Amino acid sequence: MTIILSISxxxxxRWAAGPYGLFALxxxxxxxxxxxxxxxxxCSAIHDRQLVGGAPHGIAYxxxxxxxxxxxxxxxxxxxxxxxxxxxxxxxxxxxxxxxxGDGVLRSTDRGHRWTPCNYGxxxxxxxxxxxxxxxxxARWPGREFVFAGTEEGIYRxxxxxxxxxxxxxxxxxYQSIAISLRFHRDGLVLAGTEEQGLYRSADRGLTxxxxxxxxxxxxxxxxxxxxxxxxxxxxxxxSADGLSWQAVAGSEPALVLTPTPEGxxxxxxDGVQLLDxxxxxxxxxxxxxxxxx
Amino acid sequence: xxNTSQYRARVAGPVETHEHLxxxxxxIADLLAPTLGPIAGHIAxxxxxxGPELLDDSATAVRRILDFxxxxxxxxxxxxxxxxWHTAERxxxxxxxxxxxxxxxxINALRMIAGGIxxxxxxxxxxxxxxAVSTDLTxxxxxxxxxxxxxxxxxxxxxxxxxxxxxxxxxxLLGSNAKVTVQKYVAPxxxxxxxxxxxFGAEIASYLLYTDAARKQAVQTECAVALVAANLAEAEDVxxxxxxxxxxxxxxxxxVANNFKDTALHILINNHTAEKKKLNILAAKIKPVGEERxxxxxxxxxxxxxxxxxxxxxxxxxxxxxxxxxRAPRVxxxxxxxxxxxxxxxxxxxxxxxxxIRQRLAGMAQNDEGRPLLMNRLASLSGGMGTLKVGxxxxxxxxxxxENAERALKVLSTxxxxxxxxxxxxxxxxARAALKAVKFDDDAAYGVKLIxxxxxxxxxxxxxxxxxxxxxxxxxxxxxxxxxxxxxVLQDKVDNAMACGVLDVAxxxxxxxxxxxxxxxMALSTDTIVYHKNPKQAMEP
Numbered sequence: 099m100t101i102i103l104s105i106s107x108x109x110x111x112r113w114a115a116g117p118y119g120l121f122a123l124x125x126x127x128x129x130x131x132x133x134x135x136x137x138x139x140x141c142s143a144i145h146d147r148q149l150v151g152g153a154p155h156g157i158a159y160x161x162x163x164x165x166x167x168x169x170x171x172x173x174x175x176x177x178x179x180x181x182x183x184x185x186x187x188x189x190x191x192x193x194x195x196x197x198x199x200g201d202g203v204l205r206s207t208d209r210g211h212r213w214t215p216c217n218y219g220x221x222x223x224x225x226x227x228x229x230x231x232x233x234x235x236x237a238r239w240p241g242r243e244f245v246f247a248g249t250e251e252g253i254y255r256x257x258x259x260x261x262x263x264x265x266x267x268x269x270x271x272x273y274q275s276i277a278i279s280l281r282f283h284r285d286g287l288v289l290a291g292t293e294e295q296g297l298y299r300s301a302d303r304g305l306t307x308x309x310x311x312x313x314x315x316x317x318x319x320x321x322x323x324x325x326x327x328x329x330x331x332x333x334x335x336x337x338s339a340d341g342l343s344w345q346a347v348a349g350s351e352p353a354l355v356l357t358p359t360p361e362g363x364x365x366x367x368x369d370g371v372q373l374l375d376x377x378x379x380x381x382x383x384x385x386x387x388x389x390x391x392x
Numbered sequence: 393x394x395n396t397s398q399y400r401a402r403v404a405g406p407v408e409t410h411e412h413l414x415x416x417x418x419x420i421a422d423l424l425a426p427t428l429g430p431i432a433g434h435i436a437x438x439x440x441x442x443g444p445e446l447l448d449d450s451a452t453a454v455r456r457i458l459d460f461x462x463x464x465x466x467x468x469x470x471x472x473x474x475x476x477w478h479t480a481e482r483x484x485x486x487x488x489x490x491x492x493x494x495x496x497x498x499i500n501a502l503r504m505i506a507g508g509i510x511x512x513x514x515x516x517x518x519x520x521x522x523x524a525v526s527t528d529l530t531x532x533x534x535x536x537x538x539x540x541x542x543x544x545x546x547x548x549x550x551x552x553x554x555x556x557x558x559x560x561x562x563x564x565l566l567g568s569n570a571k572v573t574v575q576k577y578v579a580p581x582x583x584x585x586x587x588x589x590x591x592f593g594a595e596i597a598s599y600l601l602y603t604d605a606a607r608k609q610a611v612q613t614e615c616a617v618a619l620v621a622a623n624l625a626e627a628e629d630v631x632x633x634x635x636x637x638x639x640x641x642x643x644x645x646x647x648v649a650n651n652f653k654d655t656a657l658h659i660l661i662n663n664h665t666a667e668k669k670k671l672n673i674l675a676a677k678i679k680p681v682g683e684e685r686x687x688x689x690x691x692x693x694x695x696x697x698x699x700x701x702x703x704x705x706x707x708x709x710x711x712x713x714x715x716x717x718x719r720a721p722r723v724x725x726x727x728x729x730x731x732x733x734x735x736x737x738x739x740x741x742x743x744x745x746x747x748x749i750r751q752r753l754a755g756m757a758q759n760d761e762g763r764p765l766l767m768n769r770l771a772s773l774s775g776g777m778g779t780l781k782v783g784x785x786x787x788x789x790x791x792x793x794x795e796n797a798e799r800a801l802k803v804l805s806t807x808x809x810x811x812x813x814x815x816x817x818x819x820x821x822x823a824r825a826a827l828k829a830v831k832f833d834d835d836a837a838y839g840v841k842l843i844x845x846x847x848x849x850x851x852x853x854x855x856x857x858x859x860x861x862x863x864x865x866x867x868x869x870x871x872x873x874x875x876x877x878x879x880x881v882l883q884d885k886v887d888n889a890m891a892c893g894v895l896d897v898a899x900x901x902x903x904x905x906x907x908x909x910x911x912x913x914m915a916l917s918t919d920t921i922v923y924h925k926n927p928k929q930a931m932e933p
Binding site: 215219242262263 | 540584612
């Protein structure tokens with residue numbers, strides 16, 4: 099059993115993380131990789147370094163080609179990072195956000211070296227999910243960068259790239275997953291999933307969320323695709339064109355995390371990682387722990 | 393009148409009075425008229441040794457004029473200067489519109505009075521019409537909610553897309569009573585920060601207490617908080633506080649006091665820098681004085697649960713116990729700011745105080761001198777504040793950026809409270825419909841007609857500034873297009889105001905109309921002017 103809770107895909111480098119460790123995804127295998135956390139919760143790779151979140155170090159990073167992980171300077175924060183979200187154009191901006199288990203949102207402007215708390219407007223400091231909206235190249239107002247945070251009690255929206263937050267109009271619930279339409283600046287669609295209280299949808303750029311009646315009630319993971327959405331409950335995958343009506347994908351396996359990539363969707367499961375075809379959601383390739391494969 | 397200076401004082405009668413007032417009122421209105429609208433001109437203000445200063449906002453332009461050197465002109469001009477300045481101070485914008493309206497009311501009313509209309513009846517009609525228009529403006533306003541709508545409003549003030557976008561975002565996140573500090577930088581720069589928690593002016597007692605000396609920043613978490621309204625100098629002043637913090641089981645001790653000196657400071661530093669220390673220590677000297685300091689201490693006490701220690705009737709720090717200390721999850725001292733993140737429950741407990749401050753602010757003008765203190769307290773007790781960082785290479789450009797940003801923040805605050813109406817003077821034109829219901833059988837009807845006639849003056853001036861060849865035709869088209877329409881000068885078309893972003897703030901437009909009416913009526917009711925030989929110049933209008 100190799101539970102995977104976080105997947106990061108950066109060009110040809112793909113990583114997966116979960117309670118059993120950090121793994122590189124290579125030719126159908128999960129290759130265990132040394133990392134410094136006793137409790138690993140999340141991983142993320144950007145162009146020149148790899149980051150992991152967890153306890154006891156909060157966030158640590160390793161330069162590409164480096165051998166020694168370094169603990170990041172967290173500006174007084176001590177809790178584990180539960181989510182890491184690089185800016186859509188992290189190469190240019192060097193901005194990464196981290197959601198922590200009690201210290202709120204941390205923001206780094208130097209690719210994860212130093213972090214500062216950016217909690218203005220948050221009422222709950224346990225951040226379960228973070229998601230950036232795609233950048234709007236034709237934005238009427240320069241500097242407008244939308245990012246959403248799911249906390250234990252609500253969804254928070256930041257039009258300021260994570261510098262300040264405002265609670266969306268949504269029911270009190272722990273929002274474990276958030277997905278943002280690839281055409282966010284035209285359709286304004288955002289979906290937020292809970293593990294107990296169903297799926298919520300916003301069509302006004304995340305200002306208000308309403309319950310989607312025709313959707314599973316237990317959402318493990320969510321992802322936005324080009325022209326639709328995919329989610330996983332405890333039993334199988336579901337897909338939708340508009341986020342309102344959902345169809346179960348016959349023969350599919352449940353996923354704990356869904357990460358769209360140009361090659362397909364990487365799905366983290368309780369037993370490794372699967373690469374799914376974006377159109378059919380059929381399994382194209384399975385990645386399992388090297389020992390199990392052998 | 394040319395030889396006024398020969399007399400100690402000189403009296404001008406009714407005819408002369410209105411001739412002179414008209415000269416001054418026209419002078420300022422003509423000066424400001426070209427600055428109205430998006431295609432507006434600048435005012436070049438000559439300075440002693442430097443090049444002329446280019447101004448595009450009415451309040452700054454009139455502030456640069458202390459007198460015209462001709463007493464006949466000065467009396468009306470200074471009246472208008474005061475009108476423009478106070479309008480901008482009160483609501484942040486609308487000075488030029490106010491001057492145009494006041495001039496139109498005054499000149500039209502003079503003609504009516506000369507034609508035999510009774511002034512008191514005229515005044516009654518004008519006031520009734522003003523109330524009808526005001527009601528129409530405020531009830532027909534659209535609420536502004538999103539950051540984009542607020543940015544549209546900010547753009548009408550600052551005319552800089554990047555700055556307007558940021559101001560709209562800050563206003564959206566911080567709310568209608570936003571506490572924003574504008575910092576100026578000496579190079580082109582535009583950035584914003586949001587600070588969670590309560591912010592107070594305070595300095596660290598010693599640089600040895602910084603946790604990040606390079607950034608001059610001290611951060612402590614899981615803090616016991618001691619508040620002392622006195623100077624701490626002796627060992628006996630601080631040791632009981634440290635013992636109480638250890639007994640409380642805190643990781644750090646934060647002491648806020650008037651000042652730290654001598655042995656007390658040495659003990660704190662030695663304990664903080666010791667290798668095997670039991671407590672991290674942060675000592676901060678509170679900066680505000682007087683009433684502001686008292687409120688800051690009380691607010692910190694409310695947010696941490698600490699008792700204010702000190703002298704006199706309050707317990708002495710020498711007798712401090714665990715019960716006297718408060719708690720805070722995180723405290724930061726950075727760049728002269730003391731930032732305290734309170735426990736969630738403490739913010740809930742502070743809610744009645746927050747509600748009371750909000751009520752007081754709601755009934756307070758934007759330029760009320762008590763407003764900044766209340767806004768500081770509201771920001772501290774309700775969640776935080778923002779910092780806008782603007783920079784430019786030239787000093788003048790920097791000043792203009794900073795002043796524009798501060799004016800826009802006032803306008804945005806009013807916009808959140810009162811909503812927006814079609815801009816560019818269109819709301820005034822649409823409000824003419826409300827005057828149909830205001831009927832009089834006597835001369836007061838001329839007052840209603842007067843207001844009806846002058847309501848298109850701002851839009852007409854904007855069209856003239858944009859070199860539109862037939863302003864009357866455009867005004868008719870705007871009226872025909874319905875109450876949601878405005879004329880988009882840049883696109884040269886009549887369009888839905890919300891869709892094309894041509895907006896005015898309802899509260900600003902209302903204040904502008906009321907101020908213009910009040911000033912014009914005051915000028916009309918003036919029958920005599922006393923000219924003094926050497927009148928004093930007023931720096932502040």
